[in-house]
Amino acid sequence: MQKPLIAAIAATAAGATSALIALAAPASAAAAAPRPVLYVGGTGTGLATVVDAATGKDVNTITERPPVDVKGGTGGIAFDPVKGRAYVANGTSISVVDPARSRIVGSAGAGGPVRGLAVTPDGGRIYAATTVGEVTVIDLANLSGYTTVAVGGNASDVAVTPDGKRVYVAVEGADDGTAGRVAVIDVASGAVTTTVTVGRKPTAIAIAPDGRRAYVTNLAAGTVSVIDTATNTVAATITAGAEPVDVAVTPDGRRAYVTNRLPGTVTAVDTTTNAVTATIALPVGEHPNGIAMAPDGKHAYVTAQGVFNDLVPIDTTTDTAGAAIDLTRGAYGIAYVTVPEPAALAPAFTYSDRTNPYSFVQFDATDSLTGVARIVAYRFDYGDGTGVATPERDPSHTFPGPGTYVVTLTVTDADGRTATTAQPLRITWLSRPVALLALSNLRYVTAEDAGRQPLVPNRTAAGAWERLELEDVGNGDVALRASVNGHYVTVDPATSRLVASATTPDRFQYVSGPDGVISLRYRATGKYVSTNYDRQLTADRDAAGPWEQFLAARSTNITFAAKVRGLVTAEAGGAQPLIANRTSAGAWETFDLIDAGDGQVALFAHANSRFVTAEAAGAQPLIANRPSVGAWEKFRIIPNMDDTQGLVASVNGRYVTAEAGGAQPLIANRTSAGAWERFAGLR
Structure with missing residues (x-):
């Protein structure tokens, strides 16, 4: 649940003209106002979460890019003010991020697990505190290779002085309770020039804007050490709350804010007197970690863990905490950055190889580029009068027939911006195997007597005589060839009956309708093919009505099993709901996959020649009791990595589950696929 930020943040973010980083905007976005965002690192999907500083969204x-499920770590984050790049700790490496696109664009090795990061003011180098007793130094000009500086213990954080001449490193002491240290590295020589003894287990370090003081949180001691950087001695020790974790200094250098984990507070310190001026309580049950300061110093932002994973804004003008913002990650590090906005959305898509003989196409919009905000919706318009809007970037679609279709993709991001692209797609059928199911009587069309007699719709199941090859012959026309004798279907001019007797293709127009319904129109006469009142097929109708409608079976005589249980059956000959409880296959366990249009299928049960429905729009179990295909009878087959398939009811977008591990009927009520939602055999 999204909780509101305190009201003043929007005004503060909108008025912030300086920032920790100033990125050069591209020419097309030169006039765009910079956008303040927060990078929140820590455990969870992705390296960091990007939060709008004005809205908390x-x-x-x-x-x-393309998106993969990388995992965040300690949350160490730094920004390069020169190259306009962000750097995020990623285990033993550092990921390079393009803030304008919220994408990882490179990486650099760090030699050990990274805790803290800092970039020199000139953007030349990045320093990484690691847990192997070293600080890694990386040249940002090429990111290849690195040097190390030994600091004699686990480095927990690192900070660079404003003049870029020295690096201060918090070094944890031993677990026996001995004091920790701060190592001071001379940038020019790359050597530790001195060490400063501080409290037990120093965790974070921040340097005042004028460079005269360094503030070090001592987690085990409950204190903050104030180091005079001119003499590299401890000038003061401030008592904070239990387990102080992180520290940030206001841009004017007059106050420091310290997060205290166990009491769930933030300590405000007057840096002139080193006196505690306020103790700010966070929401009950929250344990703060990282802290970032806004460029104007009016707000700080704290990451917290505990009852929830939250981001908590602090109003530094009143030293009060605002309402928490729920996060999905275990939040640690945090940084405030201003990026140029808007960066143009760039929708793009690819599709599956069209050399295959089917009109089923898999699309992939992974290559679409975001700005700062993620793409939340993809709308594909397929150029055949249909389309789909989905949060998924890889929908599939079955086109109604051969031809050229202009496919349009429109993307929408989390800010509500949209962008569109389009490209033509040529659909050709070299050969497509089908079995035609007549809607007038729900019987399959057969080449009677192995093709020696006219076609007739009288079969309850599809075998060798019912198999046809649908071949593309150009200009939206098809030819039908009977598999049983290899001859093409033609129309007897004397009787108008269809018979598989031609040795060369004869042309039929393939006319598609809703819900996968098709009709065939004989090109030579312009007449529609009819089931002729469930007798022999004839091409003698001027218009397409119920007797001239067919469905095409994609796969026939299949059985499918719930991975968790057994074969799916249309229980009691279809009188009862589907359930996965059979160990062998008979008529009740046999189904056909019928093309229902738009990449969807319908399940045709052999038990009673009825279609399976997600009863009551998915609120009740699946049952085979429908004589035709409508919204409740359409499903999508979703392939899984383990060679199983998910079955999603189109009416409610829910996965079909073998409820109670298969002990109860199948029902479409799951939002994601687990063990009970995996099936084998849906091909």
């Missing part, structure tokens, strides 16, 4: 997750 989670607008993106930093990830690979």
Whole structure:
């Protein structure tokens, strides 16, 4: 649940003209106002969450391109003010992020698990505190290779002085309770020039804007050490709350704010007197970790864990905590950054190889580029009068027949912006195997007597005589060839009956309708093919009505099993709901997959020659009791990585589950696929 930020944040974010980083906007976005965002690192999907500083809205997750499920770590984050890049700790490496796209665009090795990061003011180097007793130094000009500086213990955080001449490193002491240290590295020589003894287990370090003081949180001691950087001695020790974790200094250098984990508080310190001026309580049950300061110093932002994973804004003008914002990640590190916005959305899509003989196409919009905000919706318009809007970037579609279709993709991001692209797609059928199911009597069309007699709709199941090859002959026309004798279907001019007797293709127009319904129109006469009152097929109708409608079976005589249980059956000959409890297959366990249009299928049960429905729009179990295909009878087959398939009811977008591990009937009520929602054999 999204909780509101305190009201003043919107005004503060909108008025922030300086920031921790100033990225050069591209020419097309030169006039765009910069956008303040928060990078929240820690455990969870992606390296960091991108939060809008003005609204508190989670607008993106930093990830690979194309997106993959990378995991965040300690949450160490730094920004390069020169190259306009963000750097996020990623285990033993550092991921390079393009903030304008919220994408990982490169990486650099760090030699050990990374805790804290800092970039020199000139953007030349990045320093990484690691847990292997070293600080890693990386040249940002090429990111290849690195050097290390030994600091004699686990480095927990690192900070660079404003003049870029020295690096201060918090070094944890031993677990026996001995004091920790701060190592001071000379940037020019790359060597530790001195160490400063501080409290037990120093965790974080921040340097005042004028460079005269460094503030170090001592987790085990409950204190903050104030280091005079001119003499590199401890000038003061401030008592904070239990387990102080992180520290940030206001841009004017007059106050420091310290997060205290166990009491769930933030301590405000007057840096002139080193006196505690306020103790700010966070929401009950929250344990703060990282803290970031806004460029104007009016707000700080704290990551917290405990009852919830939250981001808590602090009003530094009143030293009060605002309402928490729920996060999906275990939040640790946090940084405030201003990025140029808007960066143009760039929708793009690919599709599956069209050399295959089917009109089923798998689309993939993974290559679409975001701005700062993630893409939340993809709308595909297929150019055949149908389309789909979905949060998924890889929908599939079955086109009604051969031809050229202009496919349009429109993407919408979390900010509500849209962008569109289009490209033509040529559908050709070299050969497509089908069995035609007549809607007038729900019987399959057969090449009677192995093709020696006219076609007739009288079969309850599809075998060798019922198999046809649908071949593309150009200009939206098809030819039908009977598999049983290899001859093409033609029309007897004397009787108008269809018979599989031609040695060369004869042309029929393939006319598609809703719900996968098709009709065939004989090109030579312009007449529609009819089931002729459930007798022999004839091409003698001027218009397509109920007797001239067919469905095409994609796969016939299949059985499918719930991975968790057994074969699915149309119980009691279809009188009772489907249930996965059979160990062998008979008529009740046999189904056909019927093309229902738009990449969807319908399940035709052999038990009673009825279609399976997600009864009551999915509120009740699946049952085979429908004589035709409508919204409740359409499903999508979703392939899984383990060679199983998910079955999603189109009417409610829910996965079909073998309820109670298969002990109860199948029902479409799951939002995601687990063990009970996996089936084998849906091909």
